[in-house]
Every structure is written in C-alpha cells, then in structure tokens.
Amino acid sequence: MPPNKPYSFVKYSSTQEAISAHTSLSGQELPSSDLEQKTILYLCFVDKVEVQELSPPTLPPGLIIVEDFISPEEELTLLESIRWETDNCNQKALKHRRVKHFGYEFRYDNNNIDKDKPLPGGLPESCNAVLDKCLQQGLIKHRPDQLTVNQYDPGQGIPPHVDTHSAFEDEIVSLSLGAEIVMDFKHPSGSSVPVMVTQRSLLVMGGESRYLWTHGITPRKFDVIQVSEGQKVGTVGGNTEELTLNKRGTRTSFTFRKIRHGPCKCAFPSVCDSQQEQKKSSPPLVEDMGAASLEKEYVHKVYEDIASHFSSTRHTPWPKVVDFLRSLPMGSLVADVGCGNGKYLGVNNDLYMIGCDRSKNLIDICGEKEYEACVCDALSVPFRPGSFDACISIAVIHHFSTEERRLAAIQVLTDLLRKGGQALIYVWAMEQEYNKKKSKYLKESKSSNEQLPLSSKADSNHEGNSKLPVHTNRTAFDSQDLLVPWHLKPKCQSKNSEASTGEEQLVLSNVYHRYYHVFREGELEALCRKLQDVTVQHTYHDQGNWCVILEKL
Numbered sequence: 001m002p003p004n005k006p007y008s009f010v011k012y013s014s015t016q017e018a019i020s021a022h023t024s025l026s027g028q029e030l031p032s033s034d035l036e037q038k039t040i041l042y043l044c045f046v047d048k049v050e051v052q053e054l055s056p057p058t059l060p061p062g063l064i065i066v067e068d069f070i071s072p073e074e075e076l077t078l079l080e081s082i083r084w085e086t087d088n089c090n091q092k093a094l095k096h097r098r099v100k101h102f103g104y105e106f107r108y109d110n111n112n113i114d115k116d117k118p119l120p121g122g123l124p125e126s127c128n129a130v131l132d133k134c135l136q137q138g139l140i141k142h143r144p145d146q147l148t149v150n151q152y153d154p155g156q157g158i159p160p161h162v163d164t165h166s167a168f169e170d171e172i173v174s175l176s177l178g179a180e181i182v183m184d185f186k187h188p189s190g191s192s193v194p195v196m197v198t199q200r201s202l203l204v205m206g207g208e209s210r211y212l213w214t215h216g217i218t219p220r221k222f223d224v225i226q227v228s229e230g231q232k233v234g235t236v237g238g239n240t241e242e243l244t245l246n247k248r249g250t251r252t253s254f255t256f257r258k259i260r261h262g263p264c265k266c267a268f269p270s271v272c273d274s275q276q277e278q279k280k281s282s283p284p285l286v287e288d289m290g291a292a293s294l295e296k297e298y299v300h301k302v303y304e305d306i307a308s309h310f311s312s313t314r315h316t317p318w319p320k321v322v323d324f325l326r327s328l329p330m331g332s333l334v335a336d337v338g339c340g341n342g343k344y345l346g347v348n349n350d351l352y353m354i355g356c357d358r359s360k361n362l363i364d365i366c367g368e369k370e371y372e373a374c375v376c377d378a379l380s381v382p383f384r385p386g387s388f389d390a391c392i393s394i395a396v397i398h399h400f401s402t403e404e405r406r407l408a409a410i411q412v413l414t415d416l417l418r419k420g421g422q423a424l425i426y427v428w429a430m431e432q433e434y435n436k437k438k439s440k441y442l443k444e445s446k447s448s449n450e451q452l453p454l455s456s457k458a459d460s461n462h463e464g465n466s467k468l469p470v471h472t473n474r475t476a477f478d479s480q481d482l483l484v485p486w487h488l489k490p491k492c493q494s495k496n497s498e499a500s501t502g503e504e505q506l507v508l509s510n511v512y513h514r515y516y517h518v519f520r521e522g523e524l525e526a527l528c529r530k531l532q533d534v535t536v537q538h539t540y541h542d543q544g545n546w547c548v549i550l551e552k553l
C-alpha cells in the first residue's frame with residue numbers, strides 16, 4: 001500500500017491465479033462492515049510494481065514528540081475538566097471539529113487573538129502539572145497563557161496551517177488525549193511528513209517545524225500507518241509492505257501557546273506575517289506617502305482613463321519577451337505582474353499564465369480576451385509566494401517614484417518565484433540611443449499615439465505642482481524623473497473616467513501625464529543585486545529598455 005494512495009498491490013504466484021482473482025473479485029462489494037460505507041473493489045493488472053525506496057523517518061527540524069507524557073489518570077482528569085455540554089463558554093462547533101478556548105480566544109476570522117482581551121478565568125487548573133513538567137524538562141521556555149482544546153470525531157480534521165507568527169511565541173505544545181491520529185507536516189517545497197501522534201503523547205513544535213512547516217489533520221475515518229516491530233508509527237518511511245489502515249476514534253488535543261507581545265523575528269521572513277507587516281510599514285514606505293499619491297495621480301488614474309486607447313496601441317508583443325516566454329518548459333506557471341491589456345498572456349499556450357494590473361479597465365480588457373487576470377498593486381500581489389516558475393514585469397517598475405518602492409516591487413515579484421524560477425524585468429532606459437543605434441521610440445516620431453502637438457511640448461516643462469519636467473515625446477530624456485504626455489483620442493475616453501462625464505469634459509484637456517523614472521545603465525542591475533535571494537543572470541538593452549533576467553536562489 002503506497003503512502004497517501006487509496007489503493008494497494010497484491011502479488012499472485014501465477015498469471016492464472018491473478019486472472020481468477022480478477023474474475024471473482026473485481027466489481028464486488030467488500031463484505032467488511034468496518035468501512036461503514038458501501039465499498040466496491042476494483043482490480044486491474046500490472047506486471048511490475050516500482051517500489052519507491054522511502055528515506056528513513058526524519059521529523060521536521062524542531063519537532064519533538066514525547067510518548068506517554070502523562071498517565072491515564074491525568075488524561076482522564078484533563079478530559080473531565082473540559083465540560084463541553086454544561087459550559088459552552090468560548091466554545092465553537094467548526095465544520096470539522098469542536099473547539100474551546102482558554103486564556104484568550106483564538107479568532108478564526110483573522111487567525112489571530114485580541115491581545116488586550118484576555119478571557120476571565122485563565123487556563124484550567126488541571127493543566128498546571130502538565131505545564132510545570134514541560135518547563136522543568138526544558139521542553140519550552142515560556143509558560144503558555146493560551147489554550148485551545150480541539151475535539152475531532154472520526155472523519156474530522158484541521159486544515160494545514162502555520163500558527164500565526166505574530167500571535168504566538170515559538171514552541172507550540174499539543175497534548176493528545178483519546179484516540180491516536182496521523183498529523184501531516186508539510187514543507188513549502190512540497191515534501192510531507194506524516195507523524196503518528198499517539199494517545200497521551202506531547203508534541204512540541206519549535207523553530208522550523210513551528211514557523212515554516214504547516215501542520216494539519218486530514219479529515220478521514222482511517223489513517224494509513226506503519227506497524228514496525230509491533231509499534232504503530234506514521235507512514236514516515238520504511239517498507240511499504242508493512243503499511244495498514246488504522247481506524248480513527250475521538251481525539252481531544254490541548255494546544256498550549258504563549259501570546260507574543262513584540263513582533264516576530266523568526267528566520268523565515270517570507271512566511272512571517274509580522275515581518276511582512278513591518279516591511280509594508282517600514283519608514284521609507286510610510287514617509288513616501290507623497291510617492292504613493294504621486295503614483296495614484298500620475299500613473300493609476302491615468303491608466304484607468306486611457307485604458308481603452310492605450311490598449312488599442314499595445315498589440316505587438318516585444319520579440320525578446322516572447323523569446324523568454326517561449327523558452328520556458330511546457331506547463332510552467334507564469335505571473336505577469338502589470339500585465340496591462342494582457343498582450344503577453346496568450347503568446348505561449350503551453351504555459352499557465354496569470355496576469356495582474358493596477359488598472360481595472362485594463363484587467364477588464366484581459367477578461368474580454370478570457371485571460372486569467374486580477375486587479376492588484378504590484379507592491380501587494382495576492383499570489384502564493386514561492387509558487388511560480390517564472391514572472392515577468394514589463395514596463396512597470398519605472399512607474400514607481402522612489403528607489404525603495406522600485407526595490408520593493410522587484411522583491412514582491414521575485415518572492416513569487418520558486419527556487420530556480422526566473423524573472424524577466426523591463427524598464428524604460430534613459431539611454432534611448434545605444435551602441436550608436438536609436439531606439440524605435442526615437443525613430444518613430446510620426447507613429448502611434450505619442451506624437452505631440454507642439455502646444456503641449458512647452459507647458460513650461462512643469463506639470464501642476466509636482467515640479468516634474470514634462471517630457472517632449474520622441475526626444476532624448478534630459479531628466480530621470482519626468483512626466484510623459486499621453487494624448488487621448490476623444491472617442492477612447494473611458495466611460496468611468498471623470499473626464500468624460502458632463503460638462504467637465506469641455507474644460508479638461510485630453511492630455512494625460514504619466515510619471516516615469518527612466519533607468520540609467522547599470523541602475524536596474526544594481527537594484528536587483530540588493531536582493532538576497534536572487535542572482536542576476538543576464539542584463540541587456542532592448543529597444544530603449546534596460547532588461548534583466550533574475551534567478552531565485
């Protein structure tokens with residue numbers, strides 16, 4: 001019986017025997033009433049079974065299991081101290097188990113606790129001896145002040161999760177009472193370790209096993225376990241022929257935790273809510289609220305208003321971006337952060353591509369083309385970190401108006417990558433003439449939308465009170481931070497744009513200004529080198545853009 005598979009292999013001594021077993025058994029209902037449901041057996045022939053050699057059992061680092069931590073009498077006392085029926089204070093029936101909280105209530109809506117709202121009564125006195133013993137034996141450093149009692153009937157479980165870093169200190173203790181169960185620990189890389197938690201055992205999750213690995217209990221009525229020298233263990237390795245089914249009973253666990261008061265400083269920032277939060281509100285990003293409002297006015301609003309016209313000018317994918325997307329293996333999962341009208345989302349049908357963009361009107365255009373795309377800010381992308389084979393960011397980062405924000409955007413992009421995954425980034429270059437060749441942008445002075453009537457060229461070279469120079473389209477840049485005009489064809493004005501409603505339209509100009517930070521040679525690469533977890537594989541200049549390919553370490 002292979003681990004985590006719903007089938008097993010049976011070996012017959014001859015082909016003839018196998019055929020007669022198939023004839024008499026396949027399609028028959030199993031007689032065993034133990035399974036509590038009608039179960040039909042299906043057989044099929046295989047010549048050979050590839051037995052996978054399983055590595056010897058290794059627990060996730062930082063996980064400690066102490067068997068028989070308490071006596072059967074102590075177990076009974078603890079079970080009796082939880083009066084499920086007579087006192088339903090701080091008690092909840094969840095979809096797959098029932099829970100009761102002491103010390104502080106754990107809220108499942110935000111996966112956190114209200115630190116300033118302790119529950120009256122604290123932890124039950126019956127727990128004191130257990131906690132004293134944990135401290136005495138050096139299993140934990142802090143005395144827990146929060147207890148969640150979970151009760152699982154057969155068929156119930158708890159989804160895989162990491163206990164919120166910002167809510168609780170290191171070392172989470174779970175005492176198992178009643179029936180044994182298999183708890184699954186999973187590493188973000190996908191490896192999984194099923195751990196048998198026996199009756200009256202104590203599980204201490206610390207370090208990596210607490211912060212990085214998820215733990216959970218699959219809702220089912222039987223666990224596949226291994227019997228080794230008469231002892232039941234989780235299916236953590238060894239000989240597959242010793243695996244068998246173990247019927248579940250009711251299990252009650254006491255999970256003790258210590259509320260955390262400062263921020264979490266664990267060694268796993270990419271999965272730490274505390275450190276993500278800090279990153280979001282760290283001084284440069286708070287101080288530069290000016291930057292955020294500049295981008296709102298001169299990037300987000302503009303794209304929203306020019307979306308339809310902009311999209312009509314953006315139909316030809318850039319060849320080198322296409323080359324990158326075509327070079328990826330079939331089935332790669334790719335994110336296009338700042339996908340605009342989705343012009344790259346369909347260039348390689350062998351990829352799974354997901355786009356996102358700040359502009360809802362542009363995302364609606366992606367939707368019309370039936371691409372997978374959602375609205376979000378490139379500083380806060382709602383995709384699972386570490387899960388993408390590749391990411392692209394084409395003409396996006398140059399719209400962020402401070403170096404911190406440009407770096408943060410690249411960090412968010414590369415956070416999406418799995419180890420070995422690649423990111424391609426394009427930003428507009430200050431150098432529009434490179435290797436003595438003018439970029440298309442300079443050469444095509446009569447094409448596309450960006451030809452300017454001379455009138456708007458001047459504008460005294462300043463727009464509003466932003467003090468940014470207004471660029472003259474199709475000319476060389478003379479400043480790194482500037483506003484680039486966009487001339488909106490009137491019929492393309494977006495329906496929800498303020499400029500198209502009522503009388504206002506008469507007074508508003510159809511010239512929009514987009515903020516850009518154009519990059520100097522080496523600047524993009526230097527920015528990328530500030531990141532710890534990526535290497536720069538390749539840097540190049542392509543048609544007036546600086547480009548890098550990064551690899552996630």
Ligand SMILES: O=C(O)CCC(=O)C(=O)O
Nearest residue numbers: 148150158163174253255
């Ligand atoms: O039942 C258990 O042992 C684990 C409970 C748990 O993980 C939790 O409540 O966060």
Ligand SMILES: [Fe+2]
Nearest residue numbers: 161162163215
């Ligand atoms: Fe947990």
